[in-house]
Amino acid sequence: MRYRKLVAVGILCVLPTSSACGPENDTGDPVSGLPAYTVTTEVTIDSPVFSRAKRAGKLVIGSKEDQPYLATVDADGGRSGFDIEVAKMVAADLGFSADQIEFRTVRTDTRESAIVRGDVDLYVGTYTMNAERMKKVDFAGPYHMAGADLLVRMTEMHIDGPRALKGKKVCSASGSTSLQEIKKPNYGAVAVELPSYPACVRQLLDEKVDAVTTDDAILMGYAAQHLLKTRIVGAPFTREPYGIGMKKGDQALRRAVNDALEVHRDNGDIKRAFLATLGRSGSPYAKPPPLERYP
Numbered sequence: 077m078r079y080r081k082l083v084a085v086g087i088l089c090v091l092p093t094s095s096a097c098g099p100e101n102d103t104g105d106p107v108s109g110l111p112a113y114t115v116t117t118e119v120t121i122d123s124p125v126f127s128r129a130k131r132a133g134k135l136v137i138g139s140k141e142d143q144p145y146l147a148t149v150d151a152d153g154g155r156s157g158f159d160i161e162v163a164k165m166v167a168a169d170l171g172f173s174a175d176q177i178e179f180r181t182v183r184t185d186t187r188e189s190a191i192v193r194g195d196v197d198l199y200v201g202t203y204t205m206n207a208e209r210m211k212k213v214d215f216a217g218p219y220h221m222a223g224a225d226l227l228v229r230m231t232e233m234h235i236d237g238p239r240a241l242k243g244k245k246v247c248s249a250s251g252s253t254s255l256q257e258i259k260k261p262n263y264g265a266v267a268v269e270l271p272s273y274p275a276c277v278r279q280l281l282d283e284k285v286d287a288v289t290t291d292d293a294i295l296m297g298y299a300a301q302h303l304l305k306t307r308i309v310g311a312p313f314t315r316e317p318y319g320i321g322m323k324k325g326d327q328a329l330r331r332a333v334n335d336a337l338e339v340h341r342d343n344g345d346i347k348r349a350f351l352a353t354l355g356r357s358g359s360p361y362a363k364p365p366p367l368e369r370y371p
């Protein structure tokens with residue numbers, strides 16, 4: 077892999093009065109608090125996916141569209157949220173500006189197939205890195221650590237954690253780690269599987285299920301949408317390291333994406349992006365765990 081960056085930014089960074097780099101630097105949008113990402117020029121990566129994207133002049137990134145503070149789409153098709161910011165900062169380091177990203181919505185249960193088929197070049201959407209998925213796809217990351225939790229109705233008196241789910245109807249999205257978890261016999265729960273989390277939340281409000289389970293980061297958004305009707309139990313019971321999915325075996329691309337995540341973690345962009353998006357839901361920022369640069 078040859079991955080060259082312009083050194084200009086690096087030179088500016090050594091000047092003590094410089095405002096061109098580092099977490100203190102605020103070149104981002106003062107209203108939204110979102111960082112600005114400098115698009116790297118002359119990027120070369122020995123990767124078929126990257127070469128195709130470069131020829132096409134656009135990077136296709138899969139994401140969610142119905143997860144408030146993480147990835148939502150507005151009426152004009154504009155996307156926003158923490159995952160969207162992570163996608164933009166990585167794309168910038170690969171040489172693609174925000175308007176050279178084509179976002180495609182890919183649901184939880186079709187992520188691996190979308191990546192394997194080449195429908196998307198990268199996938200950034202609350203995507204837990206795990207061994208089972210790594211049989212089909214590769215991951216760069218993690219860039220955030222979440223944990224499965226429970227969303228219940230405000231009036232719920234009994235469910236105070238995963239041990240209180242015996243005989244309870246618990247909804248999650250098809251293909252999710254939370255659905256897999258809640259199906260384990262030790263919980264004794266009745267798993268209800270739907271295509272999306274908003275569909276589960278609807279069922280919760282309609283009293284058709286007793287709880288919704290998925291990552292705390294995702295549930296924060298729904299709890300905020302239905303402030304007086306729902307609440308999060310607040311007892312995370314799994315670890316969900318979020319990674320960026322891509323085709324299996326594309327080592328050069330994976331290294332480049334990991335490099336980008338490292339740069340943006342170290343320069344404070346990930347933290348600032350988090351605080352300007354997911355942080356607004358009440359999720360506390362925690363430094364992401366070390367990158368897993370597996371062989």
Ligand code: GLU
Nearest residue numbers: 184202203204252253316
């Ligand atoms: N992080 C979990 C997963 O990747 C749940 C969130 C989601 O469905 O995207 O399965």
